[in-house]
Amino acid sequence: MKKLSLLPMMFALAACGKPAVAENPLDAAARRTCMDTIAARATNSKSISYDTDAPSPVTHGANGQLEVSLKFSAKNEMNIASTMQARCVVSSDGKTLAGITVKDSR
Numbered sequence: 297m298k299k300l301s302l303l304p305m306m307f308a309l310a311a312c313g314k315p316a317v318a319e320n321p322l323d324a325a326a327r328r329t330c331m332d333t334i335a336a337r338a339t340n341s342k343s344i345s346y347d348t349d350a351p352s353p354v355t356h357g358a359n360g361q362l363e364v365s366l367k368f369s370a371k372n373e374m375n376i377a378s379t380m381q382a383r384c385v386v387s388s389d390g391k392t393l394a395g396i397t398v399k400d401s402r
Contacts, residue, residue: 323354325390326362333393334368334382343371360388367401 319327335341347367355363364384371377381401385394 319354322362322390326354326364326384326386327351327366329386329391329393330364330366330382330384330396333384333396334366334370334398337396338370339373340371340375343369343377345369357385361394362386362388362390 331346335344338344345368352365357363362385364386366382366384367379368382369377369379379401380398382396382398384396386392387394
């Protein structure tokens with residue numbers, strides 16, 4: 297009988313995790329613009345894999361531009377995967393790329 301009473305408590309505790317915070321549409325547009333640019337410039341765009349464990353927040357600059365940092369891996373022309381960090385600066389509407397820097401992230 298004790299085993300049955302523990303089962304509902306385990307389900308209740310499992311459901312107590314923090315809910316995901318919804319991303320606002322402007323931040324989502326900026327993140328999508330950055331991801332589209334990465335894919336367009338990649339040697340093998342189908343090999344891109346983003347680190348979704350801890351996505352960095354979109355920051356809002358004083359001039360209205362948005363900054364997005366994304367960690368991802370992709371295969372190069374020799375089919376070897378590398379982990380990289382991209383930093384995109386996007387227009388205030390989230391639709392136009394103003395600049396991008398990509399660094400090796402070992």
